Amino acid sequence: MGRVNGIEHPATIRKESHATTTTRPSRPPAEALERVLAGPAGLGSAAIRFTPPQPGDPPGRGTPAPARIEGVYCPPAVRDDRALADLINAQLLEWADGVELFRSPDLRAGLLSFDPGRSVVLCHPDAPSTEHLLTAAKLLTGENAVDDYFCEPELGGAPEGLGARLAVAQSAIDPTHMPAPYDAHWRAALAGHPALRCMHAAMESLNRLATPAQAHRFRHEIASLYLGYEAEGACVQEERTPPVWEYLVQRQLNSFRPCLAITDAIGGYELPAELFALPAVQRATALASTASTVLNDLYSLRKEQASGRFHYSLPTVIAQEEDCAIDDAFAKAIDVHNDLVRAFETEAAALAAHPLTARYVTGLANWMGGNHEWHAGHVGGRYATSP
C-alpha cells in the first residue's frame, strides 16, 4: 500500500502474519462472510459511532481504494490484517448478541459495517492476543453505544436529561456502593439497558487483562469523554457554535482518548500510573487523541453537513470565527491537525529516553496511524476527502 493523495507519511502497511496472536481463525467466520458491504454510517462529531446503513450509502470496504485528505500529516499505520479483523468482528458480534446490544437487525448490520475489528487490528499492532483486541473492540463498541443511545437522536438520545443518563452510564464501569434494597434496583437498571449492559460487560473484559490502576485510568478517561459529550449536548441544545478555543477544549474531552490511553493495556504491558500522570505523558496523550479526533472531523465533514442537523466541528467553527468559506476553513483545520501531530511528535521524542514511555508513545503513534488508515478505507463510503 503506497502513497495516496499526497499524504506526507505514506502508509506502509505490512501484511505481517500476526504470529503473536494466541488464536488464529481456522476459517473465515460465517459472520464475516455475511458482512453488509456498506460504509459506516452515523459517524458524527462525537467521535466515531455506528448506526444502521442508510439508503444511498455507497458500498464500503473493498470497493473504493483508500484515499487520504491531501496535506494531512500523520504517522503511518504499521499492521493491517483482514482475516484477523474478520475474526475480531465475528467474536465481537457474538459477544454483542450475548449482551443483547441490538434493538434491531439494522443496528447489528451497522456495527458490522463499522468494521471495528479492522479498527482495533490497525490501531493496536502490538496486542499479544485476540482477547486483547476483542477487549479494545468491546470498549469501542460500548463508548459508541452510550453515544448512540443517550446522545444522538437516531436511537432516542437527546441533550435533555443527558447529564442524568451519563451519570448512570458511568456507574456501569465505576460501581456505586449503596445499601440494600437500592443496590438491587441499580443493578436492575444497568441490566435493563443495552448500552449499560454493553459498557458493563466491556469493562469486565478490561478488568481481566488490565491492572487496577489501568482500569482506574480508563474510568477517568470515560468520565472525561462524558464531560465532552455533555459539552457538545449543551451547545447542540442551544444551537450555539463555540469559538475555536472552546471547541478544542471540548474536543480534548470528547475524543478518541479512551481508546488511545489503553494502548499499554491492550499491548499487554503497563505504563505505571506515576509515569502516566507525568505532565509530558499527559500532554502527549492529549495531543495524539485530539489530533486523531480532529482527523475524524475532516473525513466526516461532508456527511455531517449533509445531515441537515445542527452540527459543529473544527472546520465549521473556524469558518464561523474567521467568517471564511468552508473550503478555506477545511484547509485551516488541516493545519491545526498537523500542528497537533507535530507537537505530539516533539513530546514523544522527548519521552523516548525512558523505555516504558517510549513504548507507550509508540503505541499512541500506532493508534494515530491505524486510525487514519481506517478512515481512509471508508472514503467513498461514509467519508470524504473534502468538504
Add this chain to the structure above:
Amino acid sequence: MGRVNGIEHPATIRKESHATTTTRPSRPPAEALERVLAGPAGLGSAAIRFTPPQPGDPPGRGTPAPARIEGVYCPPAVRDDRALADLINAQLLEWADGVELFRSPDLRAGLLSFDPGRSVVLCHPDAPSTEHLLTAAKLLTGENAVDDYFCEPELGGAPEGLGARLAVAQSAIDPTHMPAPYDAHWRAALAGHPALRCMHAAMESLNRLATPAQAHRFRHEIASLYLGYEAEGACVQEERTPPVWEYLVQRQLNSFRPCLAITDAIGGYELPAELFALPAVQRATALASTASTVLNDLYSLRKEQASGRFHYSLPTVIAQEEDCAIDDAFAKAIDVHNDLVRAFETEAAALAAHPLTARYVTGLANWMGGNHEWHAGHVGGRYATSP
C-alpha cells in the same frame, strides 16, 4: 466537648496544639476579627457552597452550641483549633482577593461565614503545615465557586449550557493543548472568569505539594464531581425527582469526594496510585464520601425546603419513592447514612493490614468526623437537626 443530642460517636475533640504546623499566627488576623457572624448561606444539595449571608440568617459560630442529628452514626472529629482556623481563613481570603474571586463584598463575607478554615482544620488533622491546610481550603473554595457561578441561580448559573461551561472549568485544572493563536484565547478565557481563576490557582497550589499522580487523581475526582453537577442540573432542568438508586448514583459523583481523596496529599504523604486504584480502596473512598455528603443532605434539608426552589436530596427522594412523610423519610435517610458509614468501617478494617492504606482510611475517617463537627457547629444557623 461531649455527647450532644444522642450522637452515637460522641465527638471527642482534642484542643491540641498544632505543633506540627510550620506557621503560627502571631496575632488574631484582622480579617478574622471582622468576620461576619452569620451562618453559612446557600449550602445546597450540591455539596456545601457559600453565598452571601441572607437577611434573617441567625447568628452563626459561637452562638449556638454544636448540635447533632439524633441517631447519626459517624466517626468522631479528632482536632479542632479556632486560632488555626482563623489563620487559614485570613490567608485564604488574602489569596481569594489576589485571584479576584469576589464580584461583591457580600460574596467575600459569604466565604468567611462559611468558615472554610475550620472545615479543613477539622478534616485534615494530620496536615503537616499551614500550606497544606491552605491548599485544601483553596480547592474547596474553587469547587464551590464553580458550583456557585456555573450551576446555581444566585450567581447566574443555570442548567442550560452547563455542560459547555464545565468542560471549560475542567480545562482550568487539566490543561488543553492547542496551537496558537487559540491557546492565547483559551488562557484569556480562564483569566476572565473568577471561578476559573480560582480553580486554576488552587490547582497550582496542589501541584506544588502533591505528586503528579496525586494531582492526576484530583483531576479525575473533579471530572466525576462535574458529572454529578450535570446529573443534578439535568434533573433540575426537567424538575424530575429521581428514584433513590439513581440519586445515590448521582450522590457518589456529586459529593465531597474530591476533598476526601486528597487526604494523603494534604497529610503530607502519598498513597501510591496502584494502591488507590484497588477496588477495596475505591469502595472505602466512595462510601466515606457518599456518607459525608448524605450527612449534608440531612443537615441542610430544612433550609433547602425553605428555599422554594425545586430541590431533591436523600430524604425527599425517599419520601417520593415510598410515598411517606418527610419525617419518616428523614429517619430512613439517617439509616442509609449509617449503613454507608458501617460499610466504610468494614472496608477500612480490612485495609488496616497495610500501613499505607491504614493511614489513608484513617484520613478518610478523620475527614468524616471533621465534616460532621463542622456541620454540627452550624446548627441553629444555616443547618438544622430535623426536617
